[in-house]
Amino acid sequence: MEGVRYAGQFPAEGLFCSPCRMVPPEFERAVAYAVYQDELRDMVHLLKYERMQMMAKPLGGFLARAIEMLESEAGRDLLVVAVPLFPSKERERGYNQAVLLSDAALAELKRSRPEWKLQAAHRVLRRVKNTRSQFELTPKGRRRNLVGAFAVTDREMLAGREVLLVDDIYTTGATARACAKALRSAGASKVWVATASRAQPEMVALWSASSETAVWDAG
Secondary structure, eight states: OEEGGGTTSSOSSSOOOHHHHHSOOSSSEEEEEEESOHHHHHHHHHHHHSOOGGGHHHHHHHHHHHHHTTTTTSOSEEEEEEOOOOHHHHHHHSSOHHHHHHHHHHHHHHHHOTTOEEEEOGGGEEEOSOOOOGGGSOHHHHHHHTTTOEEESOHHHHTTOEEEEEEEEESSSHHHHHHHHHHHHTTOSEEEEEEEEESOSSEEEEEETTTTEEEEEEO
16 A cells, blocks of 8 residues: 555555465555544544544545556546444444535545545445454454445446445445445445555555555554
8 A cells, every 4th residue: 555645755666465365355546645643543533532523624635645646547437435333333423424424525526536526325325234343353353244244236337337335434345345344235336445544564465367466554
């Protein structure tokens, strides 16, 4: 995974993480604005747990900068899908923070990249399993926790389309993997992942399906 703040500090190829060597993800590439720490961590926490929805605008701006890193690879006509919450959890929180971030990022990109055709399609993916909190699980436990957690509601909309999957934080990649698998199985041609923050201090994998080789972006 490449981070906006640290782009260019590490080689773009030839480095592999254990999870991606063993099980390559079904998304093409994952990007994030910066590491989940300091002020960025505080902002995400305020949005997710303190119901300070005004944090969505600056975080959405960070997310937009991360999405711009896909400019040379992803198509210009993308369906944008926020990682869904389970309905009861969304009702309890009052909103899905990933949707707020996505909408703020799309508003920013409409100004910075007016030639892009980015269509919000958050309802195309839903969470059908009320999973345990990922933070209390091991990486293996996270993957098991998300088996069967997501379902596509509109295969016709997805057929042959590239999808941009967005969320607030990329931790181990288990959620992105599960969502990408559901989207690809339903007919999406490619899935790209963008988040406002990432847990890894160094890098996370990108998978080049065409070369069948795991490749890394520096973070």
